[in-house]
Structure formats: structure tokens, C-alpha cells
Amino acid sequence: MASVVGLLEERELAARERVEELREVADRVLAELAEAETAWHEWLIARQRVGEVLSGPRPGQAGEAGPGAGESSGSEPATNAPAEVPLPRAARSGSIVPVWRPALSMDALAPHYQRILATLTEQASGGKPVMSCQEITAVLGLEPVPASVEGVRSKMKRLADRGWADEPTPGRFTLAAGPAGGS
Incomplete structure (x- = not known):
């Protein structure tokens, strides 16, 4: 033993x-x-x-001459038109949410973010400017299970952090003044 x-x-x-x-x-x-x-x-x-x-200002604007200024490709006549700031291209699915600024439209967002903002816009015009994540999930036609609601919540938090939406009270979201103002 x-x-x-x-x-x-x-x-x-x-x-x-x-x-x-x-x-x-x-x-x-x-x-x-x-x-x-x-x-x-x-x-x-x-x-x-x-x-x-x-x-910030781009090189070639405000009198600065950028590289290749005044040169032409040979077949096109040179123009003295000022360089324009290109608008961002439409985002791909899974892309990062850019910080909102007046030059951006909802096209800069991935499709699922566009749907969420379109839902907020529609509901605001229908008299319901502030929505919970559960309500947004239901309007989007998603199953109201915790995983779907949390997915919408994380997207709403990201949109609020980047200036596309506001969170006036915890867990309730509305369209931000900037994007709602017509961009």
C-alpha cells in the first residue's frame, strides 16, 4: 500500500x-x-x-507645380484646369468605414452599412428618428437572434465612431446631422 x-x-x-x-x-x-x-x-x-x-491641401493646388506639370502625353492638348480632388470609389464588401466628411456619400460604405443608414433615413422620415439595434435588425429583415443584433450593434457603433450616425442614448441610434444633411 x-x-x-x-x-x-x-x-x-x-x-x-x-x-x-x-x-x-x-x-x-x-x-x-x-x-x-x-x-x-x-x-x-x-x-x-x-x-x-x-x-490637407494637395500638391499641385494653390499655385504649386506638381511633377509633370505642363507636360502632355503628346496626343492631347495641355489644359490649365486645376486638379480636382477625386471622390472616393464605392467601397467593397468588408471594407473599413471611412470617417464621414462632406465629400463622402453613402456609396463610400460597404453595402451592409449602406442598408443600415438607408433604414435609419427611412425611419427618420417616417417619424421614428431614434432606433434600437433590435428595431434596426427587425427592419432589415434579419432574424432577431443575439448574433444578428450584436452584428448590427457593432456596425452602428462603428458608424457612430466615424460620424455617420449618432448615439444620443446608450443603445439607441440616429442618423448624424452631417450625412442627413444631404451628402
């Missing part, structure tokens, strides 16, 4: 091995978390830089 002390030592050894395994897992997860946070911060900085570039 095994001794009590021997049984306790076996269990202590098993517990210590489990602790070591969990420490290794925790160290690996913390390292991955640090890498993910670094990547996230880099993307945040990149988005901020792009926003600065898009909102």
Missing part, C-alpha cells in the same frame, strides 16, 4: 506541472497580445496619417 506522503507528493508534482504548462500558455498569449497591440497602434497611426493627408 502506498504511503499518504507519497500520494501527496504525486499530486503536488502533477499540480506543479499544470502550473508550469499554464505559465507557458500565459507567456505565449501575452507575447501575442503585445504583437497584436503593436500592429493595432501602427494601423491607428496609419489611418490618422491618411486622414491628415486627405484633409
Whole structure:
């Protein structure tokens, strides 16, 4: 028959091995978390830089001569028309929600975001300017299960963070003044 002390030592050894395994897992997860946070911060900085570039003056405007100014391709006559800021192309499905600005229309958003904003616009014109995520989910014709409601909630939060929608009270959303103003 095994001794009590021997049984306790076996269990202590098993517990210590489990602790070591969990420490290794925790160290690996913390390292991955640090890498993910670094990547996230880099993307945040990149988005901020792009926003600065898009909102600032473009080279070739206000009297600056950009590269190739005055040159022509040979078959077309050179014109002195000022360069226009191109409007963003329509977004692809799964694309990032841009920060709203007057030059943007809903076409800059992915189709599912366009449907949500169209729903808010229709409901606002029908006398219901503020809606919950459950109501938006129902109007969109989605099944009112938690996964669908949470999907709509995350999209609404993203739209509100980027200036396309407002959240006057927690969990209730309305179309922002800018996009509703006619862009």
C-alpha cells in the first residue's frame, strides 16, 4: 500500500506541472497580445496619417507645380484646369468605414452599412428618428437572434465612431446631422 506522503507528493508534482504548462500558455498569449497591440497602434497611426493627408491641401493646388506639370502625353492638348480632388470609389464588401466628411456619400460604405443608414433615413422620415439595434435588425429583415443584433450593434457603433450616425442614448441610434444633411 502506498504511503499518504507519497500520494501527496504525486499530486503536488502533477499540480506543479499544470502550473508550469499554464505559465507557458500565459507567456505565449501575452507575447501575442503585445504583437497584436503593436500592429493595432501602427494601423491607428496609419489611418490618422491618411486622414491628415486627405484633409490637407494637395500638391499641385494653390499655385504649386506638381511633377509633370505642363507636360502632355503628346496626343492631347495641355489644359490649365486645376486638379480636382477625386471622390472616393464605392467601397467593397468588408471594407473599413471611412470617417464621414462632406465629400463622402453613402456609396463610400460597404453595402451592409449602406442598408443600415438607408433604414435609419427611412425611419427618420417616417417619424421614428431614434432606433434600437433590435428595431434596426427587425427592419432589415434579419432574424432577431443575439448574433444578428450584436452584428448590427457593432456596425452602428462603428458608424457612430466615424460620424455617420449618432448615439444620443446608450443603445439607441440616429442618423448624424452631417450625412442627413444631404451628402
